[in-house]
Amino acid sequence: MLDRLSPQNLRILALFVVLGLVLAFFATQVDNYFNARLFNRISASVAIMALIATAQTLVILTRNIDLSIGSVVGFTAFATGAMVAANPGISPLLLVAYAMAVGAGFGVVNGLLVAYARVPAIIVTLATMAIFRSLLVEFADGKSITSQKLPAWLTDYPNTVLFSLAGVEFRAAFMTSVVVVALVHLALTRLRPARKLYAVGSNPEAAEMAGINQRAVVFTAFVLAGALAGLGGFMFLARFGNITVVAGLGFELKSVAAAVVGGVNIFGGSGTVAGALIGAILVDLIDTSLVRWPLVSEFWREAVLGALILTAVAVDAILMRRLIAWRLRREKARNAARAAAEAQA
Amino acid sequence: MTHFKTLGLTAALMLGTSGYALAESHAMTLEGGQATNMVLLPKFLGILVFDQANEGAQEAHAELANPGALLFVGPTPENSVAGQIEIMTTAATQGQGAVMLSNNAGDQIAPAAEAAQAAGVRVVTWDSPIPSGAGEDVFVAQVDFGSIGVVMADMAHSILGGAGEMAVLSATPDAANQNAWIAAMQETLASDPKYADISLVDIVYGDDQAEVSYNRALALVDSHPALGLIMAPTTVGIQAAAKAMQDEGMCDQVKTSGLGLPSEMVSYTMNGCAPEFALWDFRDLGYLTYYTAYGLATGQLTGEIGETFVAGRMGAFTIEEDPGRPGQKRILMGPFTVYTSANVEAAAQ
Numbered sequence: 304m305l306d307r308l309s310p311q312n313l314r315i316l317a318l319f320v321v322l323g324l325v326l327a328f329f330a331t332q333v334d335n336y337f338n339a340r341l342f343n344r345i346s347a348s349v350a351i352m353a354l355i356a357t358a359q360t361l362v363i364l365t366r367n368i369d370l371s372i373g374s375v376v377g378f379t380a381f382a383t384g385a386m387v388a389a390n391p392g393i394s395p396l397l398l399v400a401y402a403m404a405v406g407a408g409f410g411v412v413n414g415l416l417v418a419y420a421r422v423p424a425i426i427v428t429l430a431t432m433a434i435f436r437s438l439l440v441e442f443a444d445g446k447s448i449t450s451q452k453l454p455a456w457l458t459d460y461p462n463t464v465l466f467s468l469a470g471v472e473f474r475a476a477f478m479t480s481v482v483v484v485a486l487v488h489l490a491l492t493r494l495r496p497a498r499k500l501y502a503v504g505s506n507p508e509a510a511e512m513a514g515i516n517q518r519a520v521v522f523t524a525f526v527l528a529g530a531l532a533g534l535g536g537f538m539f540l541a542r543f544g545n546i547t548v549v550a551g552l553g554f555e556l557k558s559v560a561a562a563v564v565g566g567v568n569i570f571g572g573s574g575t576v577a578g579a580l581i582g583a584i585l586v587d588l589i590d591t592s593l594v595r596w597p598l599v600s601e602f603w604r605e606a607v608l609g610a611l612i613l614t615a616v617a618v619d620a621i622l623m624r625r626l627i628a629w630r631l632r633r634e635k636a637r638n639a640a641r642a643a644a645e646a647q648a
Numbered sequence: 649m650t651h652f653k654t655l656g657l658t659a660a661l662m663l664g665t666s667g668y669a670l671a672e673s674h675a676m677t678l679e680g681g682q683a684t685n686m687v688l689l690p691k692f693l694g695i696l697v698f699d700q701a702n703e704g705a706q707e708a709h710a711e712l713a714n715p716g717a718l719l720f721v722g723p724t725p726e727n728s729v730a731g732q733i734e735i736m737t738t739a740a741t742q743g744q745g746a747v748m749l750s751n752n753a754g755d756q757i758a759p760a761a762e763a764a765q766a767a768g769v770r771v772v773t774w775d776s777p778i779p780s781g782a783g784e785d786v787f788v789a790q791v792d793f794g795s796i797g798v799v800m801a802d803m804a805h806s807i808l809g810g811a812g813e814m815a816v817l818s819a820t821p822d823a824a825n826q827n828a829w830i831a832a833m834q835e836t837l838a839s840d841p842k843y844a845d846i847s848l849v850d851i852v853y854g855d856d857q858a859e860v861s862y863n864r865a866l867a868l869v870d871s872h873p874a875l876g877l878i879m880a881p882t883t884v885g886i887q888a889a890a891k892a893m894q895d896e897g898m899c900d901q902v903k904t905s906g907l908g909l910p911s912e913m914v915s916y917t918m919n920g921c922a923p924e925f926a927l928w929d930f931r932d933l934g935y936l937t938y939y940t941a942y943g944l945a946t947g948q949l950t951g952e953i954g955e956t957f958v959a960g961r962m963g964a965f966t967i968e969e970d971p972g973r974p975g976q977k978r979i980l981m982g983p984f985t986v987y988t989s990a991n992v993e994a995a996a997q
Binding site for chain 1: 692693694695696698699724725726821852853856857858859862863864866867870871873884887888891895896911912914915
């Protein structure tokens with residue numbers, strides 16, 4: 304089986320191995336660790352990060368980066384909360400559309416500056432990260448959104464248990480995220496227009512020669528990422544209910560970490576959103592587990608998290624290299640055997 | 649003016665600072681109308697309690713008819729520590745009369761604050777002091793830090809019925825005020841046999857972010873199956889913890905308490921997730937801080953221990969030694985209110 308899988312699927316397999324190793328390690332360190340509750344915790348919190356990591360992946364695939372994504376999540380969470388607080392009767396679908404439109408609006412700003420004004424993405428989004436956050440501070444005007452202001456359907460939605468198996472709960476927010484990630488994954492692997500993201504990311508000149516409008520592709524990637532981040536903001540609002548101006552702070556780096564751990568090449572052109580989802584799970588799992596690991600003090604947790612992410616990526620890279628080398632050797636041996644057989648015949 | 653003095657005396661008696669009762673009859677009334685530019689510097693912008701403090705400062709600013717400017721400037725949330733140091737440094741070069749600082753930068757801000765003092769700026773801290781006291785003229789304490797420890801221990805005692813496990817969900821690991829309150833609570837728990845059956849099993853930090861605090865609260869109940877109470881001495885943390893317990897349907901086993909805003913906590917208090925919590929008035933804190941800083945910046949106050957002055961509608965206050973930080977000076981505001989289902993709805997309006 305190992306020699307049939309594509310490199311991308313191999314990578315996902317390697318990630319599952321690392322995930323298993325991390326689980327096994329913490330199970331030996333933390334009391335009553337490995338149980339259904341752990342799944343419920345991780346899945347509930349990954350529901351948001353998975354969307355944001357997916358958004359980040361779309362942008363990274365095109366050789367860009369979106370550092371403003373945390374600010375976009377924070378702003379949309381607040382704006383959506385303000386919207387529903389002012390219009391409690393608003394239909395859920397309209398509210399989701401509103402969140403995604405606000406997010407996409409920020410994506411348009413990023414996209415125009417990166418794709419058409421040709422300013423490097425890291426500079427554009429570093430600036431817009433601060434600008435969008437300051438806009439939120441202005442917009443919030445010292446108020447915060449509290450869960451009392453939100454309709455019950457909104458705050459109940461993320462924790463609604465769709466089905467459960469032996470205490471393992473599959474909740475609405477997590478399932479929504481999984482469906483969205485799966486749809487994006489299918490689109491990226493099956494749809495011709497979506498393949499343009501990979502083309503532009505792996506070789507922009509060649510893509511241009513092949514008649515792909517590189518700027519339009521990069522612009523679209525940013526707008527889609529904005530819309531997904533907006534959806535992430537909606538989920539953030541539904542889950543936490545209490546939104547202040549610090550909402551989504553630090554999500555930009557977490558989303559990059561999730562994508563990179565999930566095997567998305569930071570130089571563009573390769574990677575999958577399914578990988579990013581597992582990357583998000585891995586980062587969240589390590590983060591959650593570290594809080595419960597009594598050996599690590601609060602001050603060291605960030606450093607240990609960084610080290611574990613590095614280790615995870617390194618182990619993943621080494622496993623991948625080994626596997627690919629092993630496959631090459633097998634193939635060579637098989638070819639040699641076939642050649643020998645042909646020579647005999 | 650006699651009106652103010654009477655008010656001051658009454659307040660002094662109410663506060664029970666009997667040691668200074670004599671001095672208070674000579675409480676100085678600050679002269680309004682003198683021009684000095686001042687900066688109110690919160691931990692970061694966009695949090696309700698800091699805006700309330702600003703309202704109080706603006707009220708005092710108008711009352712004292714200061715022709716100078718009162719600026720409310722703060723860093724953005726992601727840049728709190730570096731931003732505070734930068735604003736402090738800028739205030740020195742601008743020649744501001746006073747900076748009123750709710751410190752979020754630990755002792756890292758001390759060099760900038762000392763430089764500001766050397767440039768003639770008076771540095772008054774409020775809400776959260778500079779831990780070492782270096783670079784600080786005086787700290788306006790919202791309540792006695794030691795008594796917060798007692799109040800938190802008492803709320804824990806009442807909620808747990810005298811026995812059980814509790815954990816603390818704080819803000820950032822280097823927030824000077826929260827750390828002092830937690831230490832005070834630990835001291836109270838250890839010193840009085842009344843609390844012998846209450847054990848503090850864990851202290852975690854939610855960085856004053858809703859999502860981090862929410863996840864930390866869940867991690868606490870996972871790590872400590874017998875946990876009965878989460879004590880969060882931060883308005884962000886208490887709300888996140890109460891919501892997490894409510895979402896997971898765990899309010900019957902794990903209660904939430906700490907310091908919170910009535911308007912944000914009312915539903916959790918009424919449904920039993922957070923039966924008791926406490927807080928003081930941030931408007932008053934901003935108001936008193938402004939009076940203190942104005943007095944210092946205009947040279948009417950020297951900032952010596954024992955100095956007494958009238959802070960407008962709030963009455964007389966005395967500069968004293970900070971019991972939590974020997975050698976440093978503080979002005980004690982107090983008191984605070986404990987909210988329960990009996991009074992939270994009225995306060996939330």
